[in-house]
Amino acid sequence: MDLLDDETPEGAPKSNAHEFTVSEISGAVKRVIEDQFGRVRVRGEIGRVSRPSSGHMYFDLKDDRSVVAAISWKGQVSKMQIRPEEGMEVIATGKMTTFPGQSKYQMIVETIEPAGAGALMAMLEARRKALAAEGLFAPERKRPIPYLPKVIGVVTSPSGAVIRDILHRLRDRFPRHVVIWPVAVQGQACAGEVARAIRGFNALPFDGPIARPDLLIVARGGGSLEDLWGFNEEIVVRAAAESEIPLISAVGHETDTTLIDFASDKRAPTPTAAAEMAVPVRADLIAWLREGEARMQRSTRARMEMRAQRLTDLARGLGRPEALTAQARQRFDASADRLGPALLGFTQRKRTRFGPVAALIRPQLLNNFLRDERKKLAGLTDRVTSALTRNRVDALRKIEADRAKLTGLTDRLRAAPQMRLNALGDRLDGLDRMRQTLGYTETLRRGYAVVRAGATGADGLVTTAQTASATASLQIEFADGRLSVAPENGQGGQQSLPPAQDTPPKPKSAPRAGKKKAPEQGSLF
Template structure:
């Protein structure tokens, strides 16, 4: 301790200021209790202050100490203080000169024993259950035959190897592993992030989206499994769109994720068995069902054949079916012959009884003349009735025809006339276009087939006096006036030799075996 200055006083006791005493006590306490672990019950905790710091007290049955958690430390705590919870606080003791109190500045907090953890776990379970996160109604069935399985676990432990080995034995499928820490302060954050990450994968993305998730870890103590009791993990499992199988610990272990998951497996291997069926069992079931189906089809076919045979025996034979119609046909044929003979005889008798005489003909003529006169007498009346009917119809039509109706008909007629004019112009233009196309095609064909194209290649056309083409040399006589048409014009010539003779056509006239010149 620093020596304090002496002052004049009737007593020889040293004199200190309040600040000096407070500073000396602060240094003494901090030197003597630099790092301590204090066990006590949280009292007076109301959550963090507006500044982010937390102030409360730790007490037991006989004493009380003030405690403070600074804002930077409070945001990193794994366990948060709760009113009435017994905890073990690690920190350093110091004093607060402003109120002459000593306090502990806490660096970390942990529950005081398994009983405290169980109490905290039970309270958290009741809170989440009250929100409906553990209701059976929200749990979804697992897919019968998933194509992709997502596993959230440590990539280095025996758990992932057991899961992959069990899936490979039962029904090999694609397994995606999201590596996380399964023990420690960051377990809850990493597991919840993995569950959300699997749910965020697109259906048709480059990485296949799992059909079911397995959250797995081996066995351990309550403290080892505490990360899977984290509230963030439970909420991530409850909000997952993919079915989740919880496989944390052994069969006797339980965590809050078991209540939120769609299915709980006693072990990670049991989770793999829940996720996929046994391929051999499926093949055996398929073979058994196939055999049953074939047997059922065979039995049904046999039953149908027996029914058909029974029905066929009950049906009458074709002779029995046709016997009655055949008899009716024979009877009708015999009656038809007799009836034809009887009818012919009756007609012959009727015709024979007729007597044609001039008196009978005169009588029939008189009857016809009388009928004609009667019709002639009725004709004027009928004609007048027809005239009156036509006049009435004409009067009705004249009454319906008004100037407005006539104007409307005229307007309608003009519109139809304009429409027909436009259509006629279109038709005429179309026909002219088609005619021009045909003409162009004909001209092209004419040019292709014309002899002038041949003249362009160096040939000539020889015509006689009658302007007819001469096709053979024997048709040309000496002294015959000729017209020779070339590609660039026509010239006249007179034949000076006889016609072409047999021999070499290239020899000129006067050469042995040749032809004379035409000019």
């Protein structure tokens, strides 16, 4: 008591209550909750589902008045038969605990089961209607099943009895090449693996190392609605609807219906029935072929007999062949009888005509004929040789003449440009001389001058005395230079000029360059 008094600050109220730290009070609350609610089953509606990349799942369990935070660890999520979705009413099994970091309590959920078949079926029906509204279940999307596929792809668990039943039934009916894609047929990983398997089979190339199936079978044995729930997932339904390879769904027993059955091209009540739909019975097919062969042979034989009978019936309407050829045979016999004597007579006549001619034929006549023909041939050869020789000489002469003409033409062509240039040069020189002769500079050399107004001559030519008298300054251009002058009456006054003489006065010489102009200069007029 004294120690407590010593530790109590001065002026503070004294108390015997124990002081807890924050961690102590949080641990005490955690132990109380975990002891009182070691394992509980909570019924409620799922809300606010969160699945971060860590693999854990966070969600809420709520009713119309309260909310309980819930969490499932990654290992627990992978074992769940039903994937929790917002709005689903479930019964969650787990334990209550606290989260000291946020001063709240929460439930660690180990398993989840639907609160009732009605709620689960209602959610399934809502999903079915939504997918049907997109046209995924439309009959026109379904493809026909091939009559006898070469390769069959099976999507199922490799360790179950389903694959053995399928292989056994295929072996009994019609052995085919089977490619198995192993998947989980229930649990959290079921939907993703089945969807990847369907898309994987469709992605195989036609000429790849793994044969591309002509038909797919998605199979699973019977089970509860929760066990078959993976085949109701939207990802599986979309993969089945997008499959380019015809697909048979065989999930559960005949009474079980999943959404993949609506999207598949054909539904089988059992996996064994799917194998029966995939291939025909080989023995039945062989029997059918043999029966068809027999029917074809009977039909062919009957048709041939019918044709033969028809031919016989038509032949009765024809006459006897002997009667048709009797006259021709008779004429042939008569001609044959006359042929022998006629040939003998013809030969005798020819021999009679040949006798006199043969007497005239002697070797000397033939030799003379050959000698004459040789002479004719020799003369003809000489004439041909002479003609060829003359033609050759004429051709050579013509070639030489053409060559001489070509040489002359070449020389003229080479000289033509130079002659043209010379003529143009002469014409240019003449035009230049004419330009110099007609130019006013030649006129200046003959004693004339050009008078311009202004000291620089920029105000134009002066052609009259009246204009010159009215101008303040003038510029006079001679043959050897220009001279600036001012009229005597530079203020605009007029001055009479002496009468013109026949001989123009001698022009004054221009002042020398560099010499000052005289202050008083006489008028040029």
